[in-house]
Amino acid sequence: MGIFSVYIVNKAGGLIYQYDHNSQRTEIEKTFSYPLELVLKTFDEKVMVAFGERDGIKVGHTVLSINGIPAEGKYLQDRRDILEVLNDETNYPINIKFGRAKLTANEKLMLASMFHSLFAIGCQLSPEQRSSGIELLETDTFKLHCFQTMTGIKFMVITDPKQTAVDIFLKKLYEVYSDFALKNPFYSLDMPIRCELFDNNLQLAIEQAERLGVSNI
Amino acid sequence: MTIYNFYVFDRNGTCLYYVDWNRRKQSGMSADEEYKLMYGMIFSIKSFVNRISPTDVKDGFMSFKTSQYKLHFFESLSGLKFIMNTDLNVGNIRDNLKQIYSTIYVEYVVKNPNCELDKQITSDLFRTKLDDYIKGLPFFAAKVS
Amino acid sequence: MSRQSARGTDIRKVNGELFTLTYGALVSQLMKDYENDEEVNKQLEKMGYNIGVRLIEDFLARANSNRCNDFRETADIISKVAFKMYLGITPVISNWSPSGDEFSLLIENNPLIDFVELPEGHSSLNYSNILTGVLKGALEMVQMDVDVKFVQDQLKGDNLTELRLKFIKRLEDAIPAGED
Numbered sequence: 001m002g003i004f005s006v007y008i009v010n011k012a013g014g015l016i017y018q019y020d021h022n023s024q025r026t027e028i029e030k031t032f033s034y035p036l037e038l039v040l041k042t043f044d045e046k047v048m049v050a051f052g053e054r055d056g057i058k059v060g061h062t063v064l065s066i067n068g069i070p071a072e073g074k075y076l077q078d079r080r081d082i083l084e085v086l087n088d089e090t091n092y093p094i095n096i097k098f099g100r101a102k103l104t105a106n107e108k109l110m111l112a113s114m115f116h117s118l119f120a121i122g123c124q125l126s127p128e129q130r131s132s133g134i135e136l137l138e139t140d141t142f143k144l145h146c147f148q149t150m151t152g153i154k155f156m157v158i159t160d161p162k163q164t165a166v167d168i169f170l171k172k173l174y175e176v177y178s179d180f181a182l183k184n185p186f187y188s189l190d191m192p193i194r195c196e197l198f199d200n201n202l203q204l205a206i207e208q209a210e211r212l213g214v215s216n217i
Numbered sequence: 218m219t220i221y222n223f224y225v226f227d228r229n230g231t232c233l234y235y236v237d238w239n240r241r242k243q244s245g246m247s248a249d250e251e252y253k254l255m256y257g258m259i260f261s262i263k264s265f266v267n268r269i270s271p272t273d274v275k276d277g278f279m280s281f282k283t284s285q286y287k288l289h290f291f292e293s294l295s296g297l298k299f300i301m302n303t304d305l306n307v308g309n310i311r312d313n314l315k316q317i318y319s320t321i322y323v324e325y326v327v328k329n330p331n332c333e334l335d336k337q338i339t340s341d342l343f344r345t346k347l348d349d350y351i352k353g354l355p356f357f358a359a360k361v362s
Numbered sequence: 363m364s365r366q367s368a369r370g371t372d373i374r375k376v377n378g379e380l381f382t383l384t385y386g387a388l389v390s391q392l393m394k395d396y397e398n399d400e401e402v403n404k405q406l407e408k409m410g411y412n413i414g415v416r417l418i419e420d421f422l423a424r425a426n427s428n429r430c431n432d433f434r435e436t437a438d439i440i441s442k443v444a445f446k447m448y449l450g451i452t453p454v455i456s457n458w459s460p461s462g463d464e465f466s467l468l469i470e471n472n473p474l475i476d477f478v479e480l481p482e483g484h485s486s487l488n489y490s491n492i493l494t495g496v497l498k499g500a501l502e503m504v505q506m507d508v509d510v511k512f513v514q515d516q517l518k519g520d521n522l523t524e525l526r527l528k529f530i531k532r533l534e535d536a537i538p539a540g541e542d
Contacts, residue, residue: 319423
C-alpha cells in the first residue's frame with residue numbers, strides 16, 4: 001500500500017523512468033459453460049468485459065488466459081482469436097482467467113504523454129492568473145501527485161488516497177534524480193534513466209515515505 | 218474562498234450551460250473553443266484515470282488542483298457532466314454538484330417541457346435558481362480583492 | 363419555491379383513475395388520428411421514449427442508485443424501484459435467456475388497462491406500448507441499448523402482460539471532435 005507507482009516525464013512529454021511498487025492485481029479464474037454470461041469487447045487491443053459481473057469479475061477486467069494459455073492482446077499465445085474461441089460452443093466448458101490487465105510499456109508511454117498534455121490544458125483553462133498545470137488529481141481509488149521542476153521535468157507519483165506527506169517524497173525524488181541521474185556523467189539528459197544507484201535510492205525513498213505517511217495517519 | 222465558474226455538458230459534449238462569477242483570466246479563445254477544450258480535457262482525464270488506476274474504479278475522477286485553482290467534477294449516471302472551478306481552500310463539494318443536478322437541473326430543465334435536453338439551457342428560471350443556490354453556498358465570496 | 367420543497371416529501375398524489383383515463387383518452391385519440399394500429403404503436407413508443415429520457419433523470423436524482431454493471435441488477439432496479447416508484451407495481455422478473463442478456467417483466471395488474479376493452483379488429487395494437495418507449499428511452503440515457511417489446515397482453519386474452527427486454531450493447535460517451 002502507500003505508493004503505487006512513479007513516473008518521470010521529460011519536458012517534451014517523453015517517459016524517461018517508470019517504476020511500479022506494490023502492484024498486487026486481482027485475478028479471478030472460473031470455469032464457464034456455454035453461453036458466456038458476460039458481454040466482451042475489444043478495447044486497447046485487449047478483450048475486456050463490457051457488461052455483466054460474476055463472482056468478482058468486474059466490468060473493465062480483461063481476459064488474461066484461457067485454459068491456462070496466456071493471452072497476448074486479442075489473441076492467445078497459440079495465435080487463436082480470443083473472441084472466436086469464446087463464441088464457439090464446442091470449446092465449452094472453458095476456463096477463463098480475468099483480471100485488471102497490467103499496463104504494457106507502450107501504454108505507459110502513452111499515458112505519460114497524455115498527462116503531459118492534460119497538465120498543459122489544465123493551465124490554459126485556468127480561471128485565475130498564473131496557474132500551474134495539474135498538481136494533484138483525486139479519484140476514488142488513487143491520487144496522482146505531480147511536481148514540475150523549473151526545468152520542465154515532471155515527477156508523477158500515484159499513491160493510495162490516504163497516503164500523506166507526498167510533497168516531501170516528491171522533493172526527495174527530485175534530489176535522487178539530480179544526484180544519481182543528472183550527476184552521473186554517463187547519463188544523457190532527457191533520455192531514459194537506467195542507473196542502478198538511482199533505482200536503489202528511489203527504492204529507499206519510497207520505503208521511507210511509506211513509513212512516514214503511515215505514522216502520520 | 219471563491220467560486221470562479223461552472224460548466225454543464227451533456228454526454229454528446231454539448232455545453233448546456235456556462236456561467237462565471239469571479240473569473241479573473243480568460244482562456245484566450247472563443248467560448249465555443251473553450252467548451253470543446255474543457256470537454257476534451259475531462260474526457261481524456263476520465264480515460265486516463267480508468268487506465269492508470271491500480272484497482273477497479275467506481276466514481277473515478279473527482280477533482281484536480283493546480284497552484285491556483287481546484288476543478289471539481291461530478292457526472293450523473295446519464296452522462297451529464299458538472300464542472301465547477303473554485304479556489305484551493307474549498308474541500309469536497311461533490312454533494313453540492315449532485316444537488317445542483319437533482320434539485321435544479323432535474324426540476325427546472327428536465328421537467329420543463331419547453332427545454333430541449335440536448336440544447337443550451339436558456340430557461341430564466343434555471344438561471345435564477347442556480348444563481349441563488351451558488352450565491353448561498355458558504356464558500357461563495359462575492360469579491361475577493 | 364413550492365416546487366422545490368415538494369421534492370422528496372411529495373404528498374400530492376394524482377388519482378390513479380384520472381391517470382388511467384387520461385392515458386385511455388390519449389390512446390383512443392391516436393387511434394382516431396392514425397387509423398392504423400402499427401402507426402399508433404409507433405407513436406406511443408415515441409411518446410414513451412421522450413418521457414423516458416426525462417424520467418430517468420428524475421429517477422436518478424431520487425433513487426440514488428449506483429451504475430449497474432450487470433443486466434440482472436438492471437432488471438431488479440427496473441422492477442423493484444422504478445416500476446414501484448412510478449406505477450406502484452412490482453413486475454415479476456422471469457424467463458432469463460441462458461446468456462443472461464434477455465428477460466421478461468410479468469405484469470399482473472397493469473394500471474394502464476383498468477376499464478379497457480379493446481374494440482374488435484385491433485389485434486395488433488399494443489395498448490400499453492408507451493411502456494416500451496419509456497424503458498428504452500430511460501435505459502438509453504444510462505448507456506444501455508435495449509430492445510423492448512410486448513410478448514403477452516392481458517387485453518388480448520393472455521393471463522398476464524409480458525414485456526421482453528433484450529440487451530443489445532453498451533453505449534459510449536461521445537468522443538470529442540478531433541480525437542481518437
